[in-house]
Amino acid sequence: MKVRIIVRFKDTVLDPQGQAVRNALHTLGYTSVKDVRQGKFFEIELNKIDPGQAEKIVQEMADKVLANPIIEKYNWEIIEA
């Protein structure tokens, strides 16, 4: 089973990297770019595991290791059963 966990800053948290990218794009002439938010994702391959348990450990891993719950939020999806 393969899952994708997408981690991003909460909407209220400033995203300086995204702003830097936006400025770079403006400098290059892409003025139709209004806003850029950057984030990261993890694609995790799990050994055979039932979907219920997968849900439990994916959320646990995201809370403990992959995301910082104070400033980041995440969502996840199964991309390969």
Added chain:
Amino acid sequence: MKVRIIVRFKDTVLDPQGQAVRNALHTLGYTSVKDVRQGKFFEIELNKIDPGQAEKIVQEMADKVLANPIIEKYNWEIIEA
């Protein structure tokens, strides 16, 4: 219009950050994790623009700025019309 561009290493390129995450998860007891690949994404909000032109500039921006075509690949999708 809002697009999401997902950038990741090509499959043939080593992903040390993903391996570090996998090792950390193993150390914490998540032994059902077989493999981890990490990547980044950009959510870009564009001013009113027709879809054909959006496709053109998104691909251009990805090739020139957001991804390194030698070691990375990307795909993108429209997430808000």
